[in-house]
Amino acid sequence: MNPTPTTMPATQPVDIDTMRHSISRLLSPDAQPPASKALATLHSLLRGHMQLLIPEVEQAALQRDKDDVPRYCALVCVGEARGKLRVPARPGEHGTLVHARRLARRLTALCDHYEALTEVVMCLACDQPLRDSDDTLPYDHISPSGPAVRVGRIHARCTHTYRR
Structure with missing residues (x-):
């Protein structure tokens, strides 16, 4: 079973481009499922990306007014992302692939919120x-x-x- 993730604020700027590249390896229209060992590595990489990005999105959201809609949406996304990290992948390669795709979709949303909240054009x-x-x-x-x-x-x- 996976341990409960701890999320600490990043000490370096978040590399959204690298995160999006990792996401595309699973979610792009022409993406093929990676081999077993590469899939395990990619799954761990996506988890790590999320653990880095969650506190950054949360911090950016909390700097907004309490009645700000993007703040509310981002905080909901953060909660859902933490939930995805708590749920372990089902046993087997297929279970890992399904879970990795779920993490990739949630990471995409986190990247979008981060860019919106930090006003990336x-x-x-x-x-x-x-x-x-x-x-x-x-x-x-x-x-x-x-x-x-x-x-x-x-x-x-x-x-x-x-x-x-």
């Missing part, structure tokens, strides 16, 4: 963070089905990217 074309050193362009897209508009910025390299 994302590229509207590729969903990757826009850094100060990146070449960016303004972007606005009017929905063909109505008045919805997405206004923001995109990487210069994403100018020919089309998202549905």
Whole structure:
């Protein structure tokens, strides 16, 4: 049985890009289930990512006003993530794979909340963070089905990217 996780605040900045890469190894549309040993390693890696990110999301959320909706949503996500960490994987490779995918989905939500709460600006074309050193362009897209508009910025390299 897995021990109850303890979550301590990270001493270094959170590396969301690495976390998202780990997530993509299980959840991307073309992802194949890893081999047994690689799956165990990835499962442990996802647990570690969550243990690092949970206190960071919680701390960022608690700095917001009590009636702030993103704060409430992030704190609910933190509670659910802690619950996922407490539940052990079922025995066997399939049980580990199912549990790892659950952790990956919850880690995705934690990453999203972290970026929203810390006001990380994302590229509207590729969903990757826009850094100060990146070449960016303004972007606005009017929905063909109505008045919805997405206004923001995109990487210069994403100018020919089309998202549905």
